[in-house]
Amino acid sequence: MAEETTKKDAASAEKAPAPKTEAKAPKAEKTEPAGKPVKAKKGKAKRRTVLEGKVYIQATYNNTIVSITDMNGEVLAWSSAGSNGFKGAKKATPYAAQVSSENAANKAKVYGLEKVHVIVKGVGSGREQSIRGLNIAGLNIESLTDITAIAHNGVRKRRTRRV
Numbered sequence: 001m002a003e004e005t006t007k008k009d010a011a012s013a014e015k016a017p018a019p020k021t022e023a024k025a026p027k028a029e030k031t032e033p034a035g036k037p038v039k040a041k042k043g044k045a046k047r048r049t050v051l052e053g054k055v056y057i058q059a060t061y062n063n064t065i066v067s068i069t070d071m072n073g074e075v076l077a078w079s080s081a082g083s084n085g086f087k088g089a090k091k092a093t094p095y096a097a098q099v100s101s102e103n104a105a106n107k108a109k110v111y112g113l114e115k116v117h118v119i120v121k122g123v124g125s126g127r128e129q130s131i132r133g134l135n136i137a138g139l140n141i142e143s144l145t146d147i148t149a150i151a152h153n154g155v156r157k158r159r160t161r162r163v
Contacts, residue, residue, distance in 0.1 A: 049112040050076060052142075055134060057101070059124030064097035066130060068108040068116070077107030081126070097126025101133030109138070117143045 050070045058065045065080040081096035084103055090096055105113075116139050120127055135141060 052115045053113050055116045055118045057120045057130050059122035059127045063091045064126035066101045066104040068104050076111050077104050079104035094126050094129035097130040098133035101130040102137045105137030105139050115140045115142050119145045121147050
């Protein structure tokens with residue numbers, strides 16, 4: 001019976017592909033004196049320069065949010081009255097809107113931003129003052145667009161009830 005198993009093993013070994021005996025040469029890695037592999041150092045990520053962008057100002061009754069994007073809409077910097085430490089009713093003031101727009105503009109200046117197209121939405125008290133804040137921060141305002149939603153008499157009235 002032992003001979004049968006050896007014959008089967010020999011037959012299966014003939015059918016199976018022979019194992020490769022060639023050993024691949026190990027990849028050359030940079031090593032420290034201690035023999036540990038060293039990762040290749042990546043260069044510092046180059047910060048992109050954006051000369052022209054868009055500023056979205058959302059002025060609500062309770063807060064003012066300023067987002068600065070490049071021309072494709074990718075956000076470079078943002079700020080709001082609440083993120084600048086204003087709480088409660090002080091978030092809705094024009095001064096808080098000016099501080100938040102100046103803060104967002106200073107964050108975006110790192111990218112080399114110079115010219116902006118301003119898009120304002122909302123009816124809050126910080127609309128005009130946030131635009132002035134952008135001007136104070138040194139950004140050149142190319143255009144000003146208002147996209148505030150306007151009521152158009154709403155939905156259709158309910159039908160009169162017949163008894």
